[in-house]
Amino acid sequence: MTKARVTVTLKNGVLDPQGKAIEGGLASLGFDGIESVRQGKVFDVELSGSAKDAESQLADMCEKLLANTVIEDYAVEILE
Amino acid sequence: MTKARVTVTLKNGVLDPQGKAIEGGLASLGFDGIESVRQGKVFDVELSGSAKDAESQLADMCEKLLANTVIEDYAVEILE
Numbered sequence: 001m002t003k004a005r006v007t008v009t010l011k012n013g014v015l016d017p018q019g020k021a022i023e024g025g026l027a028s029l030g031f032d033g034i035e036s037v038r039q040g041k042v043f044d045v046e047l048s049g050s051a052k053d054a055e056s057q058l059a060d061m062c063e064k065l066l067a068n069t070v071i072e073d074y075a076v077e078i079l080e
Numbered sequence: 081m082t083k084a085r086v087t088v089t090l091k092n093g094v095l096d097p098q099g100k101a102i103e104g105g106l107a108s109l110g111f112d113g114i115e116s117v118r119q120g121k122v123f124d125v126e127l128s129g130s131a132k133d134a135e136s137q138l139a140d141m142c143e144k145l146l147a148n149t150v151i152e153d154y155a156v157e158i159l160e
Contacts, residue, residue: 001115007122022123025145031137035081035126042087042122043102046115057111065105 002047002054003079008067009040040072051078082127082134083159088147089120120152131158 010016019038026034043066047054055076062074090096099118106114123146127134135156142154 009122009124019123022145026141029141029144031141033128033137035128036124037126038124040122040124042089042120043099044089044116044118044120046117048113048115061106061109061111064109065102 002049002051004045004047004054004058005077005079006043006045006058006062006066007040007075007077008043008062008072009074010038011071011073014071041066054078082129082131084125084127084134084138085157085159086123086125086138086142086146087120087155087157088123088142088152089154090118091151091153094151121146134158 016038019036022039023034023037026037045058045061047057049057055078058076059074062076063069067074090099096118099116102119103114103117106117125138125141127137129137135158138156139154142156143149147154
């Protein structure tokens, strides 16, 4: 079995109102010195195949479902 | 300036209907051999202070706002 982590983040330049809201929330809680916050998603996927197969399969999953590649970047990391 | 990534994931044993829905979506797209999918959140935070200060400040942010520590775990990673 292969465990992998897929991280999906907004591309640079894409507005992130959710991140802005978190930034405001942190500031109002008294946290100083926050320059920016951007939010993304993480998917922990367990696959039955080998790590080698998993990598290309996960990239395919990102292209088709997990990420919106117009506005998002993704990174696949094989954990074990 | 310090860049950090905070990853918030559901604790083991906590139900993840969103992850289950993604699992179903991937299966219906024809992806085989998926054992499980669990979804989490990632926050890319830029802070003006030093990396040393950032780590404890970010842990504090997680406890107070970014994570619900009853059902979620968090990990702080200083990137630069």
